[in-house]
Amino acid sequence: MSEFTERLLVGPRRKGSTDRVRLIWLLVIPLIAILFQVYVPRFVQFLTYLELPLLVTVHFALSGRGPIASVFYGMFIGLVQDSLSHQPIGMFGIVKTLVGYFAASVSMRFDVENPIVTFILSFFFYFFHQFFYWVLARALLGQAMLFDAPQTLLFGLLNAAVALPLFRILDKLRVAA
Amino acid sequence: MEFFLSRYRNLTVLLIAIAAQLLLIAYQIKSNRDVPMLRVWAVSAVTPAEQALNFVRRYTWGFVEDYFVLLGVRNDNEKLKQQNGQLKLENHYLKTELSTADRVRALSAFQANTPSKMIAARVTGNGTAANSKEVFIDRGSASGIESGMAVVTPDGIVGKVVFAYPMAALVMLVTDGNFAAGVISQKNRVRGTLKGLGHSDCQVDYVQNEEKVDPGEWFFTSGDDRIFPKGFPVGQATVVRSGKTFKEIYVSPVGLQGGLEEVLVVLQGVHQQIPEGEVSTQNYKILPPPPDSGTEAPQGTGQPGVLATDADRLRDQYKQAGDAQHHTFGEGTPGSTPPDFTKIPGVHAGALPPKPPASVAAKPGASQPTTTAPTESKPGAAGAAAPAGSVANGAPATKKPPVARTQPEPAVPIPPAKPRPRTPILVTDPTDADPGGEALPPPKSEKPGVKPPPRPPGQ
Numbered sequence: 001m002s003e004f005t006e007r008l009l010v011g012p013r014r015k016g017s018t019d020r021v022r023l024i025w026l027l028v029i030p031l032i033a034i035l036f037q038v039y040v041p042r043f044v045q046f047l048t049y050l051e052l053p054l055l056v057t058v059h060f061a062l063s064g065r066g067p068i069a070s071v072f073y074g075m076f077i078g079l080v081q082d083s084l085s086h087q088p089i090g091m092f093g094i095v096k097t098l099v100g101y102f103a104a105s106v107s108m109r110f111d112v113e114n115p116i117v118t119f120i121l122s123f124f125f126y127f128f129h130q131f132f133y134w135v136l137a138r139a140l141l142g143q144a145m146l147f148d149a150p151q152t153l154l155f156g157l158l159n160a161a162v163a164l165p166l167f168r169i170l171d172k173l174r175v176a177a
Numbered sequence: 178m179e180f181f182l183s184r185y186r187n188l189t190v191l192l193i194a195i196a197a198q199l200l201l202i203a204y205q206i207k208s209n210r211d212v213p214m215l216r217v218w219a220v221s222a223v224t225p226a227e228q229a230l231n232f233v234r235r236y237t238w239g240f241v242e243d244y245f246v247l248l249g250v251r252n253d254n255e256k257l258k259q260q261n262g263q264l265k266l267e268n269h270y271l272k273t274e275l276s277t278a279d280r281v282r283a284l285s286a287f288q289a290n291t292p293s294k295m296i297a298a299r300v301t302g303n304g305t306a307a308n309s310k311e312v313f314i315d316r317g318s319a320s321g322i323e324s325g326m327a328v329v330t331p332d333g334i335v336g337k338v339v340f341a342y343p344m345a346a347l348v349m350l351v352t353d354g355n356f357a358a359g360v361i362s363q364k365n366r367v368r369g370t371l372k373g374l375g376h377s378d379c380q381v382d383y384v385q386n387e388e389k390v391d392p393g394e395w396f397f398t399s400g401d402d403r404i405f406p407k408g409f410p411v412g413q414a415t416v417v418r419s420g421k422t423f424k425e426i427y428v429s430p431v432g433l434q435g436g437l438e439e440v441l442v443v444l445q446g447v448h449q450q451i452p453e454g455e456v457s458t459q460n461y462k463i464l465p466p467p468p469d470s471g472t473e474a475p476q477g478t479g480q481p482g483v484l485a486t487d488a489d490r491l492r493d494q495y496k497q498a499g500d501a502q503h504h505t506f507g508e509g510t511p512g513s514t515p516p517d518f519t520k521i522p523g524v525h526a527g528a529l530p531p532k533p534p535a536s537v538a539a540k541p542g543a544s545q546p547t548t549t550a551p552t553e554s555k556p557g558a559a560g561a562a563a564p565a566g567s568v569a570n571g572a573p574a575t576k577k578p579p580v581a582r583t584q585p586e587p588a589v590p591i592p593p594a595k596p597r598p599r600t601p602i603l604v605t606d607p608t609d610a611d612p613g614g615e616a617l618p619p620p621k622s623e624k625p626g627v628k629p630p631p632r633p634p635g636q
Contacts, residue, residue: 035226067187075194083219088205089212090198097198101191140202 025173030056030077038084049155051126053077055163057096058125059170061103062112074100088141095133099125115164122163126156280439287331287441293406294445295329296320300437301345310336310353310373314440317342325404327443333410333432334358334398335440348440351379351411351430359401360411360428363451365389368399371411371428379412381426386419396428397451408449419487 033052041048057077061070078096082089103125110117130152137143205211281297288295296316304311316322318341328335328348336350337358349356356373360381367388369381381396394414400407412428419425495518499506504516 031222031226034223035230038223039227039230068190071187071191071194075198079198079215080219080222083216084223088202089215090202090205093198094195094202097191097194101187105187140199141206 026060026073029170029173030073030080034077034080034084037081049158050162051129051155051159052166053081053092054096054099054126054129055122055159055166056170057100058103058122058163059167061100062107062118062121062167064107064112065104067101067104070100070104071097072100074098087137091133091136091140094136095129098132099129102128118164118167119160123156123160126159127152130156277438283331284439284441292447292449293443294447295441295443296322298322298328298346298440298442300440304347310350310356310375311339312336312348312350312437314346314348314442315344316442317344317346319343321444322346322442327405327409327446328440329405329409329443330432330437330440332434333412333430334405335432335437337404338442346442350433350437352377352433357402358405358411359399360396361399361407361451362390362414363395363397363453364391365394366451368401369396369426371396377429377433378415379428379430381414381428382423384424384426386422386424388424390414390417390424390426392417400448406443406446406448408451 030053033056036052057074060073074096075093078093079089081092106121112118134145134147137145284297298314298316300312301315302313322338322341324338324341326338328337334351336348336356338346339349340347351373353373354375358371360371361368367384367390369384372380372382374380384390392414396411398405398407398409398411410431412430414426415429416427417424498518499516502516
């Protein structure tokens with residue numbers, strides 16, 4: 001195992017692993033992300049590809065707060081997102097619960113401070129989120145949704161590109177305990 | 178069990194969370210019922226923030242957006258103003274072109290319908306001499322133009338060529354102080370000399386006071402000056418009044434009205450007849466006379482108008498005397514007593530009672546006329562206005578109104594003034610008619626040994 005690979009796998013957790021984010025930020029940041037998802041595409045059409053609630057969930061999970069906290073955090077954001085949609089409540093909740101769990105699990109294995117790792121994980125979880133939602137919609141709701149893989153891959157790249165500066169901003173919003 | 182939960186706590190929590198949400202979905206699908214509580218909570222949490230965001234956007238980004246919109250409006254306004262200015266210029270240019278085309282068409286029609294040989298020219302500039310009314314035209318001796326040639330427009334005469342250069346010519350306008358031309362009135366065929374005054378009007382000089390010229394009467398070129406062919410319109414008399422020696426007749430030249438841009442130079446003039454009837458002009462409209470006025474000057478008023486003559490004033494005095502004595506002119510029978518003209522109001526002040534009895538005024542031989550001058554030239558009015566001798570003879574008085582002057586006491590009969598012969602003022606050279614004017618070169622026909630062109634009958 002090379003030094004680089006070793007550093008990627010067993011490197012230090014994100015700086016916020018020991019930080020405590022104020023509770024208000026735990027509520028405000030997802031709310032802002034959901035507001036962005038609801039409100040901004042009305043005026044800026046090309047920003048509809050952004051999945052900020054997912055990125056906030058991934059960021060929270062990669063911050064090393066544990067899988068259980070990430071599970072509930074993802075479930076909370078997903079349920080709020082479901083509440084503002086016409087779908088049955090729980091679709092986004094299940095998906096983001098899984099994302100939170102897997103992201104939190106991965107953050108224990110990889111150096112999530114590395115931008116490349118952040119980019120790849122963001123791209124992967126976006127694709128997983130969209131694909132699993134499509135599976136749930138077909139399996140549970142029986143909806144004949146189309147899954148446009150190239151478009152999903154492209155949007156995954158764009159979201160991963162947005163995730164890099166976004167995670168930097170969210171890291172700066174942390175308040176040291 | 179406890180071991181399993183403690184060892185796979187994370188996975189257990191995940192499974193529980195997934196299972197709970199699956200049950201929630203199953204419940205919603207199975208019962209076809211929603212979970213309004215969660216939705217209300219979510220919407221209640223999001224809506225205030227959304228409203229606040231909308232408020233902030235409206236008063237921040239909205240202002241910025243409106244600002245940029247206004248910037249666009251201002252730019253659009255500037256563009257529209259610029260476009261409007263360009264369109265105005267284009268419109269003005271097209272109107273000018275259209276007007277030029279109309280004038281050229283009028284010149285061509287006039288040139289085709291006039292027997293005189295003419296050449297069209299365009300006015301290119303003004304003369305530089307002080308107080309002069311001169312213009313340059315773009316035709317010169319190369320086009321056959323020579324000094325002394327007449328310059329006209331379809332409306333009337335414009336002037337005459339004073340200098341002919343190869344490519345240009347200098348034209349003295351009719352309003353120039355040194356200009357003179359022979360004219361004749363349309364209605365009464367009174368001849369005179371048109372002289373420029375240096376401003377917009379001209380004067381017809383050398384017309385005797387006894388000559389009859391009506392205000393508004395047209396004047397035409399008489400052809401006497403050997404420059405302008407006979408029959409070209411000159412203008413209408415705007416002011417006609419008696420002067421010390423000659424009548425003061427002012428004419429507004431029609432050839433210069435409406436601007437001067439294209440003219441016609443008469444290369445070979447042909448005399449024409451003076452047209453009868455009204456002369457149509459493009460820019461000068463004469464209103465019809467008032468219903469209660471005749472062709473004569475205003476009468477019956479104590480204060481004569483500006484255009485009234487001495488004869489009019491004298492007739493007015495006699496008419497007042499007749500009215501004071503309850504005498505109606507034109508109704509007297511042969512042998513009846515005429516009014517007492519020795520008591521004319523204003524002349525014999527105090528001699529005439531305010532309202533003399535009719536019997537006194539009608540008494541035969543009560544008074545004698547003090548003048549032999551008839552005051553009415555109309556046949557119908559001759560019986561009463563004519564002197565006693567004429568009335569006794571029963572002959573209608575057809576003499577022209579005399580230039581009689583009332584005298585103080587005692588009243589002396591004024592012999593009728595002999596009408597001066599209607600001698601036309603023949604002006605063969607404008608310099609003869611305007612002694613003070615600058616000597617102009619004579620026209621070609623004035624060269625020694627060259628006979629003048631044949632005059633039409635009656636000239």
